[in-house]
Amino acid sequence: MIIAIDGPAASGKGTLARRLAEHFKLRHLDTGLTYRAVAAALLAKGLPLGDEQIAIEMARHLDLAKMDKSLLSSHEVGEAASRVAVLGGLRGELVRLQKEFAATPPGAVLDGRDIGTVVCPDATVKLFVTASPEARAKRRTDEILSKGQEAEYASVLSDLKRRDERDSQRTVAPMKQAADAHLLDTTEMDIETAFQAAVDIVEKARAA
Template identity: 45%
Template sequence: MPYSIAIDGPAGAGKSTIAKALAKSLGYYYVDTGALYRGLAFGLLQKGVPFQNEKAVEEEIKGIHVELLYENGVQKVLCNGVDCSAFIRTSEIGEGASVISQYASVREKLLDLQRNVARQHSCVMDGRDIGSVVLPDANKKFFLTASPEVRARRRTLEFQQKGESANYESVLEEVKKRDERDMSRAVAPLKQVEDAVLIDSSDLNIEEVVDKMLAYCVGSEA
């Protein structure tokens, strides 16, 4: 039977990097749910749909098909059959994904897709509501966080490494605004569920966080 690991946490906590490394260590599928929302945001941007217009988003996403494809262990995101993986990591798409993720129609559209992956494959899945909504019966749950300042520094560096201009103070403000939006939204808000293990990565490197998670999985089917 497939084994599922849920990792939730705020933006910039290192969820994707950690989840990817953990999945590789275990030989599991890695499911970046945030990439699905970014894929939808990419499709909406291509259509010129304002992210803040909920009614327009609800109507237009009916014609946008997002899926995950795995090639040689690498996850790709397809939007209407086109690989958009290389275009969804900009700050504009990230902000758009955060906005549309508040809408019930968007979350409902992606829910079954995420759950189907977990039904078919042992996987590590990261996002904002994996342990609480998407996979409430996950075999192991983690809540990965870090201080807003640490997360802002990480994201600033990430943008700069991609050749994008980024100002730390502006990124910090964006991180705090996104935290507030994610935690206060009416549908599937960001929260730590009772059975999730809390891990603060502020003073830990990738290997240390992965080792901590692996230690919690020892003795389980993982």
């Protein structure tokens, strides 16, 4: 079984993906971390973010089982990842790795921005998880503050809107809802409500 989850940053898709993977006893891959891992490697070596061949070489040495989210979650890495994600050749290499991960039994839950449209177009069930920019900015701000770091709501909101535009308007694999994906708007939902709604959607898809 493959569950594809797409949506913008801070929509709750990552938390839902982890919970669904645990619930259905599947492996989980946050595909955004693959781009962050490449970006972090480039930053660490002082290499240019726009050189496609260097980025591809970094991707070929990536171990999907050893990506540490805590080390890849900084704002700087996130911005860099959004920039390298527009490189067509790099996307091709990472999509190949992501497809291999999804195809390995017993299946997996993958979350990102092009899972249902590009990585797993034949997924058992597809979810497009979204929320208003304001709700997402508040969640992200609260998350950053809870870690003892500094964050300003207005700045976070502006950053999210900028990333949304970049992700949805890029020429290669833009973020969009697959035609057969179930829309889940979490603006007014807490995580438990959203999780139960997602489980119900998956169960109905399996039954069908």
